[in-house]
Amino acid sequence: MTPDVPPPYTLNxxxxxxxxxxxxxxxxxxxxxxxxxxxxxxxxxxxRNCNPxxxxxxxxxxxxxxxxxxxxxxxxxxxxxxxxGPDGLLDWGWQEGxxxxxxxxxxxxxxxxxxxxxxxxxxxEIQLRVNKGVLVPTLFTTFTDNSGRSSYFVREFFYRxx
Amino acid sequence: MxxxxxxxxxxxxxxxxxxxxxxxxxxxxxSNPDSRGIVQIRIGVRGTDTEVEFFTATERPGVLRSWGVxxxxxxxxxAPDSARACxxxxxxxxxxxxxxxxxxxxxxxxxxxxxxxFKDDSGRNPYFVREYYRRQHNEEYQLESIT
Numbered sequence: 001m002t003p004d005v006p007p008p009y010t011l012n013x014x015x016x017x018x019x020x021x022x023x024x025x026x027x028x029x030x031x032x033x034x035x036x037x038x039x040x041x042x043x044x045x046x047x048r049n050c051n052p053x054x055x056x057x058x059x060x061x062x063x064x065x066x067x068x069x070x071x072x073x074x075x076x077x078x079x080x081x082x083x084x085g086p087d088g089l090l091d092w093g094w095q096e097g098x099x100x101x102x103x104x105x106x107x108x109x110x111x112x113x114x115x116x117x118x119x120x121x122x123x124x125e126i127q128l129r130v131n132k133g134v135l136v137p138t139l140f141t142t143f144t145d146n147s148g149r150s151s152y153f154v155r156e157f158f159y160r161x162x
Numbered sequence: 163m164x165x166x167x168x169x170x171x172x173x174x175x176x177x178x179x180x181x182x183x184x185x186x187x188x189x190x191x192x193s194n195p196d197s198r199g200i201v202q203i204r205i206g207v208r209g210t211d212t213e214v215e216f217f218t219a220t221e222r223p224g225v226l227r228s229w230g231v232x233x234x235x236x237x238x239x240x241a242p243d244s245a246r247a248c249x250x251x252x253x254x255x256x257x258x259x260x261x262x263x264x265x266x267x268x269x270x271x272x273x274x275x276x277x278x279x280f281k282d283d284s285g286r287n288p289y290f291v292r293e294y295y296r297r298q299h300n301e302e303y304q305l306e307s308i309t
Contacts, residue, residue: 055171084171100290112290121167148179150239153249
């Protein structure tokens, strides 16, 4: 049962679990006060596809943005995709996504993000994370044009180009 | 085929819309016995419908908590012209926290990613978790429900 008014939390790493918490692993990721200390630089920069024969994404550019109101904990990422389109390179434009704390294998603290690109005939949800210096975008694409094409999942690997 | 709209060259294909989802059907067990997140996943395939139920760890050993059955599940194939379902997305909104789930199969292993977005001004960080699941054939846990 979802509580109407959640009881107060104790915000530290050992006791932040609410009695009605759907899961009990959230406490390790800290509080919004820690958010500004997350390191978005792991994701920032220009990235190129490791596969020179890819017919999917070619290049990804990621920047960090601060909200104009200056509130803490609201750092967002802006991503621009250049894809291999039917007639050459195709600019998907910029999208913004929130910054998430993450813990990678081996307990390494990292960051991740999630972006959604919506076009008039398809929607692509993109999971973005860095693993050992490799940018790993995972794309979940759904076609909305009744073309019969399957919604599909694909993961690609990008190296830092600068 | 040539007049199909595409944002990637690889999307210029045709497909009849068919889909095979049986690979998902059944119970999936977290590969990490010490996981404090989603410990077990039940996926049910009924014809063209798919439902998912997540079971998370509790503070009591051997007791899992159900998130309830989610019927709004989007399936994904491994290519736009493939019928083989190998991924899904779903959302579970508890009011004070919303989880976005993204999952895919990789050589028999299910890789499940979870975004947690808190909406209750409790000050908790949004976070991202990635866990791994293998097929399981026996019930090993006592279950409780919070739905």
